[in-house]
Amino acid sequence: MSVLGAERIKLFSTKSPWWSSLATVVFVVGFGMIFLLTTASLVREDGPAVPFRVGVSTTQQGIFFGQMVILVMAALAITTEYRFNTIKTTFQAIPGRTSVMLSKALIIGLLAAVLGEIAAFASWGLGRLLVTDFDLTIRTADQWRQVAGAGLVFAITAIIGLAVGALTRHTAGAVTALLVWAMLGEQLIGAIPRVGDKIQPWLPFNAGGHFLGVGPNQNEGAQTGTDLPYNAWGAVAYFAGVAVVLFLVAVLVVNRRDA
Amino acid sequence: MVVPLSFKHAVRGQVGGAMIEARGLTKRYGRTVAVESLSFTVQPGRVTGFLGPNGAGKSTTMRLILGLDRPSSGDVLIDGKHYRDLHSPLRYIGALLDAKWVHPNRSARAHLKWLARSNGLPKRRVDEVLELVGLTNVAKRKAGGFSLGMSQRLGIAAALLGDPQILLFDEPVNGLDPEGIHWIRQLMKRLAAEGRTVFVSSHLLSEMAQTADELVVIGRGKLIAQSTTGEFVERASGTSVRVRTPQLERLRTALAGTAGTTVRVDEGALLVNGMTSDQVGEVAATQGVVLHELSPQRGSLEEAFMRLTGDAIEYHAEEAGEHLHMQGTSGGAKE
Known part of the structure; x- marks a missing residue:
């Protein structure tokens, strides 16, 4: 418990997590609204000819951008400790490195979950205010998942960021690796002729997005992709599995390595 | 007002008898041997100087004591336990290895607060140690803006936080002004006089001659001598x-x-x-x-020390440390 408390004080006693939190919400809501308004006006003009609809998940299309901020924030939570050598002070105060890592994961994961919920519901709420001629009411379990699921996806995202941060120990390295992978790597791999389509479901961020109905090639109504090897919950389980494996490797490495 | 070093509300372990014991401590980084079969003990109630030229392995040894680095072989015990097995270690052993090991955007108080929290120490102890080192007025300022002297004081506040029986200081007077040096010397003596175990490193024999009662001397990762400061100075100066x-x-x-x-x-x-x-x-x-x-x-102390610990020196100690003979070797150091 005391380790958790220490990590909480550490996280909130510098400014960057506060800015990251604000950025997360602003990105999700901002990009979500741009996407929603654009889509809504296209559908209004062309009607049924447009290959997509406007619905609850249309308000959630900014999630990915917030997710990128979460990745960076979580990686920074540990890389700055290495950069300023406070990791040594930390391990001096708490020699059990596994409990340090678990506490960090819990704190940063919780923060990410809360931010995910705030951002997702803010997006949905604002969307309902801005776009009144489409039905944006949350009715089905799938729609609930698409909005309320953001917290879960953000928490998993934070664990991945933390793990990669702990493994690289460098802010620049961790952020580059994470962002290049999430923003470019998965798209490029998916675009490889023939095999790309088969690999794509197994790319972790793609799977996480599928859970929220915001992945590539998915529009409103993509509840369970018929061509995908898993349903929405399978997708998030896979995403979480990747995070857990990365995290376990990070804990192992942190324990074995000199501080 | 005199602030007691001791911790009124502490739930501390036994008083006295806390010591550090290194047994055949060896640390290799790749092919470089930083510390080699080092054995020594640090006793309570006195200041023990850890003396050696820069690069002799002093900081490495300190990191090994604190469980930050893992020894390649051998071990080091605090009160008979490995550092990693200590529960709430700040209550047993406080250390200042590098005053700049703080987050520059975190306030001095917040830095001490998370440390206190991590070992279940009450919040008022944070204010006590801030007062003790004279940082109360700047407690809310970011540690990144501190001068070296202030950083050093913050580091010492952190070391004293858990009212530990053992204290480690790595080159604590480096870069300090005369007033700061005097303050640290007095503090170390005071801590030792309270019966604590104080282990302080330096690359300057002249500095150690003023503060340390006992010396552990290393050169190139190996133990050269462990003796009282008086004995060592006598021998070193020849x-x-x-x-x-x-x-x-x-x-x-x-x-x-x-x-x-x-x-x-x-x-x-x-x-x-x-x-x-x-x-x-x-x-x-x-x-x-x-x-x-x-x-x-009487030879120059520093010169003699350099001969003792320097590079191309072959070292012989006759039985019971009677005499030290130094011979420059042409073919580099053996053994």
């Missing part, structure tokens, strides 16, 4: 005797015949190592040699 005589060759031959003695000619005089001036005088008398000068010489 007992060379300067003799002038008109019968220089005769006396030189007579002295050189004695075991454990080296004689060299210097500006028309003899410099004798390994013998007291009394002994030299007696030899001269038995030989019927006239003496014009017979004076003990």
Whole structure:
């Protein structure tokens, strides 16, 4: 418990997590609204000819951008400790490195979950205010998942960021690796002729997005992709599995390595 | 107001008897051997200096004591336990390895707050140590803006936070102004006088001669000596005797015949190592040699220390540390 408390004080006693939190919400809501308004006006003009609809998940299309901020924030939570050598002070105060890592994961994961919920519901709420001629009411379990699921996806995202941060120990390295992978790597791999389509479901961020109905090639109504090897919950389980494996490797490495 | 170093509300372990014990401590980084089969003990109630030139392995040893680095072989025990097995270690052992190991955007108080929290120490202890080191007025300022002296004080506040029985300081006076140096020296003596175990590293023998009661001396990762400071200074500075005589060759031959003695000619005089001036005088008398000068010489402390720990030195210690003989070796250091 005391380790958790220490990590909480550490996280909130510098400014960057506060800015990251604000950025997360602003990105999700901002990009979500741009996407929603654009889509809504296209559908209004062309009607049924447009290959997509406007619905609850249309308000959630900014999630990915917030997710990128979460990745960076979580990686920074540990890389700055290495950069300023406070990791040594930390391990001096708490020699059990596994409990340090678990506490960090819990704190940063919780923060990410809360931010995910705030951002997702803010997006949905604002969307309902801005776009009144489409039905944006949350009715089905799938729609609930698409909005309320953001917290879960953000928490998993934070664990991945933390793990990669702990493994690289460098802010620049961790952020580059994470962002290049999430923003470019998965798209490029998916675009490889023939095999790309088969690999794509197994790319972790793609799977996480599928859970929220915001992945590539998915529009409103993509509840369970018929061509995908898993349903929405399978997708998030896979995403979480990747995070857990990365995290376990990070804990192992942190324990074995000199501080 | 005098703030007690001691921790009124502490739930501490036993008082006294807390010591550090290194047993065959070895640390290799790749092919580099930083510390090699180092064994020593640090006792409570006195300041123990950890002396060695830069790069001798002092900081590495300190990191090994704190469980930050893992020894390649051997181990080091605190109160008979490995650091990693200590529960709430800040209550047992406080350390200042590097004053700049703080987040520059975190306030001094927040830095101490998370440390206190991590070991279940009450919040008021944070204010106590801030007061103790004189940082109360700047407690809310970011640690990144602190001068070296202030950072050092913050580091010491952190070390004292858990009211530990053992304290480690790595080169604590480096870069400090005279006032800061004086403050730290007094603090270390005070801590030791309270019965605590104080282990402080330095690359300056002159600094250690002023603060340490006992010395652990290392060079190139190996133990050179563990003794009281007085003994070490005596040995390190050497007992060379300067003799002038008109019968220089005769006396030189007579002295050189004695075991454990080296004689060299210097500006028309003899410099004798390994013998007291009394002994030299007696030899001269038995030989019927006239003496014009017979004076003990005290070498420069730092120079002698450099010879002891320096690079191309082969080191021999005769039984029971009676005498130290230093010989420059042409083929580099052996052993």
